[in-house]
Amino acid sequence: MNKILLIFKREYLSRVKKKSFLLLTLITPLLFAVLMFLPGYLATRETSEEHKIAVVDRSAIFLGQLEDSKSTKFHFIPEAEYQQVKENIQSSEYYALLDIPQNILTVNKVVVFSNKQINLDVKGYIDRQLEQRIENMNRAELVSRLGIPDLDEQMKRIQANISVETIKVTDDGTAKKGSTEIAMGVGYAAGFLIYMFVFIYGSMVMRGVLEEKQNRIVEVIISSVKPVQLMIGKILGLAAVGLTQFLIWVILMVGIFAGAKSMFINEDNMQQMIEAQSENIMMAGNQGALQIMEQVEPNQFEQIVEQIEGINFPMIITAFLVFFILGYLLYSSLMAAVASAVDSEEDMQQFMLPITIPLIAAIIMLVNVIKNPEGPLAFWGSMIPFTSPIIMMVRIPFGVPWYELAASIAILTLSTYGAIWLAAKIYRTGILMYGKKPTWKELGKWLTYRS
């Protein structure tokens, strides 16, 4: 026991004491945030490139009615120039040529000529502009025909806007405000985090074992301790590194959340600013104004905060720790066994595949489980030990019956125990075998060797 503690300490301290550990721990969340938001940010930014569209309007209803955007400008040309522009589109200043037929209102179709395939944004923009103009014309005609001057106002009044507030009633009868979206987010994050931790720390175990074998230090060490002790000490030491990292992240997250809460809720200025902003947008009469108004209701942030607080974090964190530790032990012991059996990283790949497949399968299942956390896929996924750490974590924010949770943990615990037993048998033989890549059959034989 004392030996395991020594090995544990070395594995833990040699990693946590590194500057790169602290740095990575702090940077990883930032990196993730960037990875998550950057594509979205880039997508919303309009391209700086300007696309000039030559328009030949044979119907004569669009002149001056098509709005330019930052990236797309309409330029009306006389019909006489049509042939010339069409033939020389590549060398001309135009990105594309829009040909509007005379009978557009009946055929509902226009043609765009371009040298390159025009991009989706431009195509969509042209489409919207044309439609908007025709709709406006139709509406004006309707208003004058029906003789209702305030038709727009009335139409707006009949629009319904219902928000569904979800309330979870727990077993002891207390009601808690819940949010499906937030439960989904938390479930996804938790499941993914488990996947990441198991993968990262599992492969750290693997590399550690392989390093010891390649360095030949293992022979020195196992003349002092039993191979199993070395394996267990290493696995536990790295688990502690993972938990330390997780703890730092939890503290960071709580800090950020508290900070954000005080910024958005307690400062009335912020509230007013948001309200003012939404009014401005309304006044501008922009198309998106209605939607934005929906989003930024005065107490929107309070609601989100309330919903976040409605999530049972102590429960989720406890479950996370349980499933992380069990899942990690399950996978890392198998990875340690594989690493002990081979001499080089290349040979390792062959044995790694069957171990990583269930992990990746769990991630693929995750999307469907989140949509239907009560379904059969979710149920079986959270019972089978190789996927249960991830799938169960996804389900927990939605609420899982206690007996299912207990069954899942029990199955996982037993499997983990079995995996460690199996791994220890392979490890103690493999760690001393040099020179040739073993076959699966040989690995099986090692199980029966006397220690």
Place this chain on the structure above:
Amino acid sequence: MEFFRVENVNKNYSGFQALTDVSLEIKQGQVFGLLGPNGAGKTTLIRIINQITAPDSGRVYLEGRPLRSDDIYQIGYLPEERGLYKKMKVGEQALYLAQLKGLSRRDALKSLKHWFEKFEMQSWWDKKLQELSKGMQQKVQFVCTVIHNPKLLIFDEPFSGFDPINANLLKQEILNLRENGATIIFSTHNMSSVEEVCDHIALINRSKKILDGNIHEVRSAYKTNTFDVSYHGKFDEVKQALGNHFEILEHKENPHLNEMTIKHLNGNDNNSLLLKIAAQAQIVSFAERIPSMNEVFIRVVEKHNL
């Protein structure tokens, strides 16, 4: 006094017989040479002594009682394939390995200080292992082997990677350890070092022990009763005096000193040979050829392989 005994040990790795009925007895304070060609089973035997693997049958005794699991604290092992953590600091690493050998942190520090001073390694303490040269790394490894003051030391090819000066230093250190009461198992292919440090040897070939004995007795047992003599005198006279009990393998007549190599055909009575020559010539030197361990090794192994 018997210190360590291996009794009828067998070990089989899924069809490959690594050790067949091997027995050894090692006395307190001996330097015991464990010899054999590559793949003969030496490493397996060493691993059994270290309790890294268990024999299929047979027993191992330390100080007259069966080997126990806590006996590993009494054993120091320097494996042939060396290795330490490359990125770990030398001092931390030595401390870690010493603690794994059951020393308290305090005792380990004290003992390390002693050895680091002895080998003038103090300035290496905070260096990473990979910053040291190969020879320096070997020194660190040696210190890690002896740090817990073990009663039984197992050195597998200890001199590989050392320059002659450091090899000599190490040899002295091994002999010092014996002086201080340690028993040493020494496994090597370097036969001249065996002659220099071993008291007793055992030769293993193809999983079986084929030779075991005191090093002088072993060498004597393989001598061919051949003598080198140099003398002042007439070769013909000497030759006549020797008669037909001796065969002259080689002779050289030089202006000042004659030399010859003689094989005693029956028996090994050195005195009668000496007297016969002395009657005819002035002997300058007289020496019996004792086979080197190298010769013994090759002869014994080749004969066994036939």
